[in-house]
Amino acid sequence: MKIAVIGTGLIGSQVARKLADAGHDTTAHSLSTGVDLLTGEGLDDAVRGAQVVVDLTNSPTFDEAAIDFFRTTVTNELSAAAKAGVEHFVALSIVGVDQVPDVAYYRAKTLQENLIQAGPVPFSIVRATQFMEFVPAVLDAGTDGDVVRLPATPIQPIASAEVAAAVAETAVGAPLGGVRDIGGPEVFPLDELGRLTLTETGDRRTVVTDESAGLFAAAKGNVLTTPTGTPLAKTHYRDWLRSR
Numbered sequence: 001m002k003i004a005v006i007g008t009g010l011i012g013s014q015v016a017r018k019l020a021d022a023g024h025d026t027t028a029h030s031l032s033t034g035v036d037l038l039t040g041e042g043l044d045d046a047v048r049g050a051q052v053v054v055d056l057t058n059s060p061t062f063d064e065a066a067i068d069f070f071r072t073t074v075t076n077e078l079s080a081a082a083k084a085g086v087e088h089f090v091a092l093s094i095v096g097v098d099q100v101p102d103v104a105y106y107r108a109k110t111l112q113e114n115l116i117q118a119g120p121v122p123f124s125i126v127r128a129t130q131f132m133e134f135v136p137a138v139l140d141a142g143t144d145g146d147v148v149r150l151p152a153t154p155i156q157p158i159a160s161a162e163v164a165a166a167v168a169e170t171a172v173g174a175p176l177g178g179v180r181d182i183g184g185p186e187v188f189p190l191d192e193l194g195r196l197t198l199t200e201t202g203d204r205r206t207v208v209t210d211e212s213a214g215l216f217a218a219a220k221g222n223v224l225t226t227p228t229g230t231p232l233a234k235t236h237y238r239d240w241l242r243s244r
Contacts, residue, residue: 001024001025001050001051001052001172002024002025002026002049002050002051003024003025003026003027003030003050003051003052003053003054003171003172003186004017004026004029004033004046004047004050004052004053004054005019005026005027005029005054005056006029006030006035006037006046006053006054006055006056006057006077007029007030007054007055007056007057007058007171008028008029008030008032009030009056009101010031010059010131010133010160011056011092011160011163011164011167012028012030012054012056012057013028014160014161014164015054015056015164015168015171016028016169018164019168019171022172024172027046027050029046029232030057036200037057037072037073037076037077037211038069038072038076040076040079040080040207041145043076043080044047044078044080044083044084047077047078047080047081047084047086049084049125050081050083050084050086051086051087051088052079052086052087052088052089052090052171052172053077053088053089053090053121054084054090054091054167054171055074055077055089055090055091055092056091056092056167057073058167059105059108059208060124062104062105062215063104063105064104064134066104066105067104067107067108067111069108070108070109070111070112070115070175071111074112074115074116074119075109075115077089078115078116078119078120078121081120081121082119082120082121086121087121087122087175088121088122088123088124088171088174088175089116089119089121089122089123089124089175090123090124090125090126090167090170090171091112091116091123091124091125091126092125092126092127092128092167093109093112093113093125093126093127093128093162093179094109094127094128094129094224095127095128095129095156095181095182095183095185095224095225095226095236096127096219096223096224096225097109097110097113098110098113099189099219099223100218100219100223100224102167102218103215103218103219106218113125113179122175122177123175123176123177124170124171124173124175124176124177124178125167125176125178125180126163126167126170126178126179126180126182127179127180127181127182127184128158128163128166128181128182128183129155129156129157129158129182129184129224129225129226130156130157130158130224131157131158131159131160131163132157132158132159132160132184132237132240132241133159133160133236134192135157135194135197136148136197138190138194138214138215138216139194139197139198139205140141141214141215142194142214143205146204146205146206147205147206147207148194148198148205148206148207148208149207149208149209149210149213149214150190150191150194150200150207150208150209150213150214150216151173151190151191151209151210151211151212151213151214151217151221152189152190152192152209152211152212153189153216153217153224154187154188154189154190154191154221154222154224154225155187155188155189155193155216155224156183156184156186156187156188156224156225156226157184157186157188157193157237157240158182158183158184158233158235159184159233159235159240162182162184162233162234162235163182164218164243166180166182166233169232178190181226181227181230182226182227182230182231182232182233183225183226183232183233184231184232184233184235184236184237185232185233185234185235186236186237187222189236190216191207191208191209193237194207195207196237196241197241198239200238200241200242202243218242
């Protein structure tokens with residue numbers, strides 16, 4: 001199967017490698033390879049002959065500008081994919097993304113999903129919970145001196161390798177015409193996850209629970225966790241952390 005992976009970051013690089021290792025004719029594309037999703041330059045060549053396009057790009061910012069980014073890039077990708085006769089368009093999104101309207105980035109990702117669902121190419125959307133690899137950045141963003149301020153928002157961390165495996169598996173299957181949710185095997189209040197991380201890594205910062213702190217404060221209840229009955233990944237957070 002000929003597959004074009006658009007995006008070569010944390011997930012894109014792993015997905016491209018998994019698909020190639022499985023014997024698929026896989027090419028990975030990004031701005032560094034001459035594909036500019038904002039202008040469309042190089043996009044037609046990138047998807048030409050592909051049966052599947054996997055969109056693993058991300059906005060360079062998490063503010064209102066992300067809305068225009070996804071509107072432009074997804075429109076360009078879908079247009080090029082339709083013109084090339086692509087049979088399956090796969091994108092990675094976030095569990096609960098449409099339930100956090102107060103966050104501009106989540107609104108942008110919701111727009112991305114809506115454009116794909118209304119677009120001309122059969123599609124699958126994989127929604128993942130928060131990556132384990134991003135937890136240190138969340139802690140750093142909430143840090144003021146020796147204190148880390150975090151809300152108790154329920155978080156269900158998943159290893160990026162298992163996200164990549166789910167995306168690759170979805171890409172070689174039939175279009176879902178809908179959403180597939182994936183998440184880690186455990187749910188933690190974010191403040192407790194922060195304390196666990198600092199303890200396991202010997203970090204002497206202290207976590208203070210602050211329900212108004214940071215991006216995740218806008219997520220109410222369990223919206224960022226997978227629905228009941230969703231198949232869960234196997235890697236536990238402590239095991240992942242100790243393997244780093």
